[in-house]
Amino acid sequence: MLLLRTAYGAPERRLEGIFPIMQTPFSDSGALDVETLAHEVQFLDRIGVQGMVWPQLASEFPLLSYDERLAGAEVLVRANKALDARTRPAVVIGVQSDIETAVKYARHADKLGPDAIIAIPLNGGKDEAKQMEYYTAIGEACTRPLIVQTIGPMSVDLVLRMAKQIPTLRYVKDEAGATLPRLTEYRKRGQLLQGVFTGKHGPTFLDDLARGAVGNMPAAGFADLYVAAWQDWNSGKRDEAMEVFAKTLLLIADAQAYGVAGQKYILQLRGVFPNAKCRGDAATLDDEAKEAIRRTVAYTQRWFRSGV
Numbered sequence: 001m002l003l004l005r006t007a008y009g010a011p012e013r014r015l016e017g018i019f020p021i022m023q024t025p026f027s028d029s030g031a032l033d034v035e036t037l038a039h040e041v042q043f044l045d046r047i048g049v050q051g052m053v054w055p056q057l058a059s060e061f062p063l064l065s066y067d068e069r070l071a072g073a074e075v076l077v078r079a080n081k082a083l084d085a086r087t088r089p090a091v092v093i094g095v096q097s098d099i100e101t102a103v104k105y106a107r108h109a110d111k112l113g114p115d116a117i118i119a120i121p122l123n124g125g126k127d128e129a130k131q132m133e134y135y136t137a138i139g140e141a142c143t144r145p146l147i148v149q150t151i152g153p154m155s156v157d158l159v160l161r162m163a164k165q166i167p168t169l170r171y172v173k174d175e176a177g178a179t180l181p182r183l184t185e186y187r188k189r190g191q192l193l194q195g196v197f198t199g200k201h202g203p204t205f206l207d208d209l210a211r212g213a214v215g216n217m218p219a220a221g222f223a224d225l226y227v228a229a230w231q232d233w234n235s236g237k238r239d240e241a242m243e244v245f246a247k248t249l250l251l252i253a254d255a256q257a258y259g260v261a262g263q264k265y266i267l268q269l270r271g272v273f274p275n276a277k278c279r280g281d282a283a284t285l286d287d288e289a290k291e292a293i294r295r296t297v298a299y300t301q302r303w304f305r306s307g308v
Contacts, residue, residue: 014195015214017227018215019217020052020053020218020219020223021218023059024061024072027277028275030277032068034071034072037075037079038076038078039272043270043272044089044220044223045083049227053118054072055069055094056120057120059094060279061096063280073093092114092118093117096119099137102141110141115144116146116171117142118149119148119149120149120151121135125154131154132161139167145168145194146168147171147172147197148162148173149175150176151175156182160192170195171193171214174186174196180207183211186212197217198217199216199217202252205230206241220267222266222304224303225245225304229241248300251296258283261284266293
């Protein structure tokens with residue numbers, strides 16, 4: 001579906017569906033593995049996602065250097081543009097940082113031409129005036145649609161006030177407070193936004209959709225199950241959606257229990273990543289954790305769209 005509102009004179013793509021937060025691959029030496037990042041783009045296209053997002057919290061963005069974030073964004077956009085133009089997913093680039101650096105990331109993204117940019121708020125979402133300043137600066141630095149990611153104390157009212165002031169603010173990924181009543185509040189308060197995505201691995205995903213969410217931003221490794229549930233739900237096949245999402249909940253439990261390392265291990269089991277290496281203080285998976293994840297993947301792989 002296309003919108004009439006545009007940034008460059010071309011039709012602007014409507015964003016909806018499953019937009020995984022991509023995990024960041026590292027070589028055994030700890031360097032950013034851009035070749036595997038490009039493979040992740042191809043994998044996500046193959047399993048039928050509607051979009052992809054990088055780098056966010058599940059991408060370990062605070063542990064990436066400025067140059068790594070620029071290089072990764074360039075690889076992501078280039079790999080996506082090599083896909084079939086008729087069916088390739090949308091690309092969303094994360095630009096969060098301090099205000100000055102976020103503006104630099106936004107300007108770089110503007111040159112690359114992704115489908116949208118996204119930003120996590122400053123200081124855990126505190127200080128509404130500062131958030132308004134921050135998102136206004138980002139919006140002015142990039143002509144692409146802006147997605148606000150809410151966390152902490154950020155209210156629905158703040159998001160809607162920012163949407164009135166920032167012309168490029170089209171969407172929100174809402175992860176602040178209780179998801180379901182906030183979705184109802186967004187729906188009741190009008191059409192200032194093109195859509196609301198949910199996060200938190202989407203344990204209430206089908207209820208989210210029933211309350212008006214346009215999609216979810218889950219982990220990458222099992223996004224095909226979310227795609228199947230989303231498509232069934234939107235086709236009116238509610239029982240089928242519930243059946244496949246019941247399987248997804250098993251993997252959500254593993255993703256929550258074992259963090260980014262566990263999410264990377266799923267990608268390793270599916271042949272996308274060569275390892276599950278993380279930076280910083282991420283917990284290393286012990287043998288029992290790996291066995292638990294292997295057990296879940298072995299059971300759920302029959303619903304995967306591209307083998308293990």
